[in-house]
Amino acid sequence: MVFETKRVAVAFIEKDTVRIPSSLRDSIQQYGVLHPVLLREKERQKGWYTVVDGRRRVACARVLDIETVPAIILPKNVSSELIGLSEHYSRSPSPAVEAEYFAALIEGGMTQEELAGALGISQPKISQRLALRDKLIPPLFQMLKEGELLATVAREITALDSETQHKLVKMARKGQELSIKYVHGLRREKTLAALDLVPVP
Secondary structure (H helix, E strand, O other): OOOOEEEEEHHHEOOOOOOOOHHHHHHHHHHOOOOOEEEEEOOOOOOOEEEEEOHHHHHHHHHOOOOEEEEEEEOOOOOHHHHHHHHHHHHOOOHHHHHHHHHHHHHOOOOHHHHHHHHOOOHHHHHHHHHHHHHOOHHHHHHHHOOOOOHHHHHHHOOOOHHHHHHHHHHHHOOOOOOHHHHHHHHHHHHHHHOOOOOOO
16 A cells, blocks of 8 residues: 655644644754654544644644645554554654554555655664564563663564573563673574584683
């Protein structure tokens, strides 16, 4: 499914009460809204929209009397789960929340390229976040989500097989720290073992 970007009148976008950072206001005042916001048409009000992503950009455009903003219109049947993820993403864009949000949008039909353009982030970042969701076993992803696992460590763990990941979960539950150094060492051992080499002390 291809999502086209179109100009939408700010007057037809539902108002939200959000705080507008001065840096965002200065940027939009100088350059306008550069990245498309994500909208969904309201169920019983044709031509009126609610914001899925980009509330601050829309609010800022409203304050600055900018008449239209670039937007991508999502299907009406977009899930309430996605709306909830959007709100969580806006408040606390942690790696795990980003991974779930990006995955939900892609499962809804957006490509990584469209998503990168809409959110104003790089495609490699989207790929990295999706890897966390797809390659971490559920207990480790939950640890990442709850702040018990650093994103840098989680990225290293994605290269390990599920059996090794389950062992890491057991270690963590016993109180052992999963450090970047330890996980990197595990990766090195696995790589050398696969190549039938012996690690140099």
